[in-house]
Structure formats: structure tokens, C-alpha cells
Amino acid sequence: MRWPALLLCASVLAAPAARAMEFNAVGETLVLSGALDGNDLVRLRNHMAGAHYKLVLLHESPGGDLFNGYQIANWVRSEGLSTAVSGKCESACGLIFLGGVERSFSDGRPIGETMVGLHGAFHYETREPLPELSPRMAYVIKTMTAGKYPADLLQRTVYPRHPDNLVYAFHPARFKTGPKRGVMECLKQADAAFKCDMVEGLDALGIGVITNPSILALDVETKALLARLGTAP
DSSP, rough: OOOOOEEOOOOTTTTTSSOOOOEOOOOOOOOEESSOTHHHHHHHHHTTEEEEEEEEEEEEEOOOOHHHHHHHHHHHTTTOOOOEEEEEEEEEHHHHHHOOOOOOEBBSOOOOOGHHHHHHHTTTTOBBOGGGGGHHHHHHHHTTTTTOOOOHHHHHHHSSTTTTOOOEEOGGGGGOOOSOEEEEEEEEEEEEEEEEEEEEOOOHHHHOOOHOOBBBOOOOOHHHHHHOOOOOO
16 A cells, blocks of 8 residues: 655645656766655665665755655665755655664855755645654664654654744854754744744754755765756646
């Protein structure tokens, strides 16, 4: 049985993604971009046949199919691969990112536009929350962040009051002044607007979303590919 999708953007929630995730190889880096669909795990396995990669770079992905997100994350971890993010990596993409044994933000996009977003599962057609999937999601996030993801924040992440609620993790360098900041909760309001507030004292490194405090410098060829791929719609 195919699992319901874990999606974010309203435009994506209205219907399943029209395009599958795109795979591009640059040397020992595999670049994954766009939304996941139900066939991406099989496509990835076929793409990997006979290939050898060290890094999975996730570029501008709004998420997609939850089952494939879990499976690709497990594959990344089992292969001992590192992950890096360029631009937004939301929802199921965030789970894939957490699969990396070493995780970094890259300079593929400006650091202010680079983030990892996580939220609870819901059905893309009915928009109904799926709390029965939350315990497994909580376990995956807790395990892959080595227990650093705060328990109260984890509860709010996987059991949101509204399916559109989201937790974003930013690099510590995103906010250079003031108290330690780097985790933002965006909550859907009754008027359909979002109220986004920083969670003081937390950032992507502190909650285990990234393991590497340095920003990963990508080579010229990879940056040229990212420029051709552009940003998420």
C-alpha cells in the first residue's frame, strides 16, 4: 500500500506533484532536486546501479511522498553517505537530509535562503492530519539527530495543531547578532496567514539537524548545475 504524502506548499497540497524528483550526478556528488513522488525510490536504485557517490546534495525540494522519503533516508544512512542542502529542503526532503551520516549547509544558495523544514504527516488530498504516523516520524527524527532534537519541539513538529504548521532549522551563521537563534516555528492562523517566531537558543547545529558547523563549499561544476536547475516554484 502506498503511504500518504508528506507535503508542504499549498500549491503542492492541491494535487500530487506533476514532476518526479530530478537526479543529477557531478563527480561523486548526487544532486536531488524537486518534489518526491511514489516512484522515486525505484528510480534512485536504478540510477545508483554501478555508481559511487560520497555526497547527496538536496536542492530546492518541497518534499513529497512520505514512504519514499523514509526509504531514501534509510538508503543514504546505510550507504554511509553525507548530505548537504542548497536552498529550501522541506518535509520529506528534510527526512532524506537527516539520513546523512554527516550533514552540512552548502553555499549553493545564499545562507539566508538555505533551510531544512519538518512537519507532521497529512494526506495531500483531504489535508487531514495523520497522527498515527507521528510516532514513527518522531523516532526517525530523534534517532537521526542522535537525540539532540528537543523533546518538546519534536512533539510540536510531529503532532501539529494544523497540517501546515512547520519547523524550520537555519544555520548558526544566519543570525550573526543577538541571542543564539536559528529555529523558527511557522503556525497557520485562523485568517490563513502564518505567524512565524524564532525559538530562542536553538539552531540547526544545536538540535542535531546538521553535524558540520562549517558551510560546505561546492565546486564550480556543481554550482553551474544548481544555477541551471534554478529555485523551487
